[in-house]
Amino acid sequence: MLDDWLVWLRDFRSDATEFVQNVVAAPEDPKDAELQSIRFAVYARLLTLLDTAIRHAEADKQLELRITAREIIECAIHLEAAARIPEYVQTIKDDDRASKRSLVKAVNDDQPPSDPATRRLVQEFMNNKTAKRVQPTDLGKGSDFKRLILIYREISADSAHVTLTSLDRHVRADEDGVNRMIIDPPLDDGELFQSMSGIALSALLCTWLLVKAVPSSEGSAELIQLGQRYQSIYRRDKHLEHQGS
Numbered sequence: 240m241l242d243d244w245l246v247w248l249r250d251f252r253s254d255a256t257e258f259v260q261n262v263v264a265a266p267e268d269p270k271d272a273e274l275q276s277i278r279f280a281v282y283a284r285l286l287t288l289l290d291t292a293i294r295h296a297e298a299d300k301q302l303e304l305r306i307t308a309r310e311i312i313e314c315a316i317h318l319e320a321a322a323r324i325p326e327y328v329q330t331i332k333d334d335d336r337a338s339k340r341s342l343v344k345a346v347n348d349d350q351p352p353s354d355p356a357t358r359r360l361v362q363e364f365m366n367n368k369t370a371k372r373v374q375p376t377d378l379g380k381g382s383d384f385k386r387l388i389l390i391y392r393e394i395s396a397d398s399a400h401v402t403l404t405s406l407d408r409h410v411r412a413d414e415d416g417v418n419r420m421i422i423d424p425p426l427d428d429g430e431l432f433q434s435m436s437g438i439a440l441s442a443l444l445c446t447w448l449l450v451k452a453v454p455s456s457e458g459s460a461e462l463i464q465l466g467q468r469y470q471s472i473y474r475r476d477k478h479l480e481h482q483g484s
Contacts (some may be wrong), residue, residue, distance in 0.1 A: 240428070240479070243472050244435035245296045245466065251442050252289050254461040258446070259286070264453050274328050275399075278321055278452055285314040285445050292438055301426040301434075302398060302408065309394040312387050313375050315441035317440040318448045320378035336370035384444065390437040397430075432479040439469050 259282060264275045288311045295304040321327045343364060352358045379388040397404045408424040426434065443466055 240476055241296060241431060241435070244439065247439060247472060248289065248296065248435075248442075249466050249467055250461075250468075252286065252293065253458060255286060255289075255446060258459055258462060259283075259449070262449070262453055270296075274321060275452065277328065277331070278318060278449060280444055281314050281318050281321075282449055285311060285442065288314065289438070289442060296435075298388050300423055301431060302424055305341065305394055305398045305426055305430060305434045308438045309391055309399050311441045312391045312394075313446045315384070316375045316379050316382070316391065317385055318445045319382055319384060322448050322452065323381065324378070329380075330373055333370035334373040336367075337372045340364065340367070340370065354444065370398070384440075387437060387441060387444075390433055393433070423477050428479045429481045432476045433481075436469075436473055436476070439473075443463060443469060 259279075264279060288307055291312060292304055292307045295301075295307060300401050317331075320330075324330065343361060347361050352361060375391060376388060379385075379391075382388060396402060398408075399405075410418050411421055413419050446462060
């Protein structure tokens, strides 16, 4: 199963890179320039993470592959939200500002600046509490791609963070009942299918959204064929979802 998905990812990475290098985004309305820039930045992040996913798959680092799948799905959540939510740009600006405020507060609590002018600037920055953090799951509310949101949440719970569920992967009792530490634990077939298909769907969705956002661009025949290949592999392996090996 993994081999077919890996070939697909390599082919997509090659065709998508060629596609995006030939796209010129020149919004008619200057107000759209910032949003368009963010779209391309997210797509570049997607391709960067795709390289990481491919390397993990080649090295059979299955847990790292699943964690990277979550980051790739996050890119798709953001691009889909950018196409659907009018205030998306302001939302992520507020998120960035709130994140920086939290960091500044932590640093200030630990070691306040001695210079009065700097201390005043820091306090003024922290007094601005209008910006709020936003989670990818918040952006996903109202999305038609609920499967990606669900996969994102499942990976968050069972792999991406230190939870009892994620830690359980690293300890197994042997035949003598002795607990053994496991490095690079394998995924079961259902998790592997979920991770690879989530990566592939995110890659296709992001490409489609980028094409839609740049009217002058056109999806290549190779990318269309990749979409058809995705459907074929997905239908073949769908029975594995939520099943162990």
